[in-house]
Amino acid sequence: MKSYMLPEFNVYRDLERCVSCQVCVNQCTYMVHYYDEEEDLVKSREENCVGCLRCAMLCPTKALKIVPNPTSYRENHHWTRESISAIKVQAESGGVILTGMGCDKPQYTYWDRIVLNASQVTNPSIDPLREPMEIRTFLGKKPKELSIEAGSGRYSLTTELSPQLKLEMPIMFTAISYGAVSFNVHESLAMAASESGTYFNTGEGGLDRRLYRYGDHAIVQVASGRFGVDPSYLEVGAAVEIKIGQGAKPGIGGHLPGEKVSREISRTRMIPKGTDALSPAPQHDIYSIEDLSQLIYAIKEATGYAKPVSVKIAAVHNSAAIASGIVRAGADIIALDGIRGSTGAAPKIIRDNVGIPIELALASVDQRLRDEGIRNEASLVVAGGVRNSADVVKAIALGADAVYIGTAALIAIGCTVCQKCYMGRCPWGIATTDPWISKRVNPLIASKRLSNLLRAWSLEIKEMMGGMGINSIESLRGNREMLRGVGLTDKELSILGVRHAGE
Amino acid sequence: MTSLQNPYREDKVHEACGLLGIIDTSKARFSAYEPIRAMENMHDRGNGLGAGFAVYGLYPEHRDEYALHVMYLDGQAKDRVEKHIEKHVEVNHAEEIPTDDKVRVVNPPVMWRYFVTPKRGLSEETGEDEYIREMVMRINMATGKAFVFSSGKDMGVFKGVGYPEELADYFMLSEYRGYLWLGHTRFPTNTPGWWGGAHPFSILDWSVVHNGELSSYGANRRYLEMFGYRCTMQTDTEVMAYAFDLLVRRQGLPLDVAAKILAPPLWIEIDRMPSEERKVHTALRQCYGGLLMNGPFTIIVAHHGEMIGLTDRLKLRPLSAAVKGGRVYMASEEAAIRVLCRDPDRVWRPKGGEPVVGRVKALEVVREMIL
Secondary structure (H helix, E strand, O other): OOOOOOOOOOEEEEOOOOOOOOOHHHHHOOOEEEEEEOEEEEEEEEEHHOOOOHHHOOOOOOOOOEEEEOOOOOOOOOOOHHHHHHHHHHHOOOOOOOOOOOOOOHHHHHHHHEEEOOOOOOOOOOOOOOOOOEEEEEEEEOOOOOEEEEOOOOOEOOOOOOEEEEOOOOOOEEEEOOOOHHHHHHHHHHHHHHOOOOOOOOOOOOOHHHHHHHHHEEEEEOOOOOOOOHHHHHHHHOOOEEOOOOOOOOOOOOOHHHHHHHHHHHHHHHOOHHHEEEEOOOOOOOOOOHHHHHHHHHHHHHOOOOEEEEEEHHHHHHHHHHHHHHOOOOOEEEEOOOOOOOOEEEEEHHHOOOOOOOOHHHHHHHHHHHHHEEEOOEEEEOOOOOOOOHHHHHHHOOOOEEEEHHHHHHHHHOOOOOOOOHHOOOOOOOOOOHHHHHHHOOOHHHHHHHHHHHHHHHHHHHHHHHHHOOHHHOOOOOOOHHHHEOOOHHHHHHHOOOOOOOO | OOOOOOOOOOOOOOOOOOEEEEEEOOOOOOEHHHHHHHHHHOOHHHOOOOOOEEEOOOOHHOOOOOEEEEEEEEEHHHHHHHHHHHHHEEEEEEEEEEOOOOOOOOOOOOOEEEEEEEEOOOOOOOOOOHHHHHHHHHHHHHHOOOEEEEEOOEEEEEEOOOOHHHHHHOHHHHHHHEEEEEEOOOOEEOOOOOOHHHEEEOOEEEEEEEEEEOOOHHHHHHHOOOOOEEEEEOOOOHHHHHHHHHHHHOOOOHHHHHHHHHHOOHHHOOOOOOOOHHHHHHHHHHHHHOOOOOOOOOEEEEEEEEEEEEEEEOOOOOOOOEEEEEEHHHHEEHHHHHOOOOOOOOOOOOOOOOOOEOOEEEEEOOOOOHH
């Protein structure tokens, strides 16, 4: 069948600059560039280009420009290029359109409609270069009150606290499975989390034995497929997370194609080499909140009540009620993943249309748990498109204890959000298990980039807190007085629980 | 008085003011002369938009009854609130709070006091204190025109818009005696003062005077809301009174531990502590982070038999303390103390976050190492 698709990108090669060194040929895993021996020229097959920019960034002479194809359909606000192209693709393939990474639609970013407060005159701002700023955070169930005994001039604690995760900054690496990304990426995340005093999340693909030494900084995930879940896996992690849903694809399961299941991945996931790893949408032993409770306590039993148990859900219409149920089911941490949540592969139609923005879900969950007097029973971690430290600060002021970052972490390693993770040929060596391409991520360098990112955001968080006259993150948490909405409707403001700017 | 109080309907009012606390540790009652004199000395710390006093050992003849001081901004609210009061408590005595009408103050509301005891049977489930606290919260939220600004036993708050010496005259404080006095003069900067927004803030027998501004107000308020406290006084200080009521009265924590929750040691200090101490401080911050008070503040908090002075961890507002015989003094400035006692046995300026506690029959200066 003749394809009616136009190339998405045009590749412009400046022949004055190009020295035919073939770096681009070697770097492009989609075979866009090739060397024409007869003409002694490097040429391009534009229809293959995904716009990952690997070639342009690595070209020694900066001879390449990758530009979105300006040739387009007649302008139409309803029948956009995206919608016409999608129909053509489906008319040619008869299949579900897949995509990688998070939703790219403009309507869901509330962070940009919320602004932060700063001190002027009556309460002084605090200079983080001169004064200590504290952003240490603990995740886990907290009692409503402590019992303290006085004896021989000193106090001692008689309340026993549930296990807590100690974070030196309120940012963790979200669930990214080994298989969706290469071993080197997993190792980079583990190293950076350990070095920075925070946590990485194994995702649903288990934890390679080589990374067990980072177990103190690992949150091990138990998902529907139970890949890689055995006693040693539960034992080695600092916390266990039960994954119910994912922001990019609420209600949808996962699928790692058999060709990606190499020997190492087969060993880690505990499935035969070369077989498809299918994670069903539901966990087949969880059909109700009571079932979830049973799993939570089964995991607590299995780990001797020594580790917090987290439950991750996608942000959906009734997140608040679900979150309340999850707390009552015994979870120590709730992870909420919004519609901007990312993924290695999802049906595009699901990614762009199912779920709700994390800002609204977070505000309503935090308020509901407070209304029910159970907010202290579980920590709240939010995920789904957190782009910068201001998003983190706004999330905490709305009520989160901490955030998970995924896309931002991968971008730090090199990802350019070309949204083709599902193809398994990521030219940046990230969303791939191909041993040759994976080598493009050097764990030492990548973990340094990740640690740098966390450090930079921490410094910025401290600057913003100092500007508010706050020197401890506890005083920012749920402090919606520090937020104002700009250009939001009354309804949106009421759900967010913030007033409009100027009020 | 109209909504003179706060026409902008802001949730909180910012301030930087003059504070005083005097306790006689032998519980001997003394007249208002000294507190008024000390507050006069700090006249310039206020701007006439709010001042007040709290007096303990005030109503010995009604020692076992809750003394509700209520301000009414209109008559309808009074009818409604009195019906509510009569439904829930026995009113043993009620009277208008005596004032000297010759003293010119701006728009004074009508103020009454009621000496009440909870009705038998009604308060059994929660206990009397909790029963009264809930009733106060309900009244303060009900009309927006009536506020219970004092609700303890054998104590009372007198406050309003004006300078402290004016209000002392207005309330004829020279008629009263007590063993513990708090005083406050206010410098609200962002909004006009209103009668309910003056200090001290009080719930049951807790009273708080405050100089500063709480950047953490939003977090503190939302934490307290989980425990049934409703902030209706439009000033950030209100959360302090509720925090002490929650931590000390309801949860039974020692006062100095409560102080460590409001102004905890830094993590770098906690990390260096011996293990048991570290465990206590870590747990306090983990559980009570929502009550950590951030921003500049000095507070003097009192309840029966005890008075505590505390500044924020960075000490962004001033506090002086002094001891003379059986008296403990705390004030925003030493001059206010020296005007009462020229040669104190000891006078000092506590470190940031270091609580100073004056207790009846025992004086303790609580330092970091005790915890």
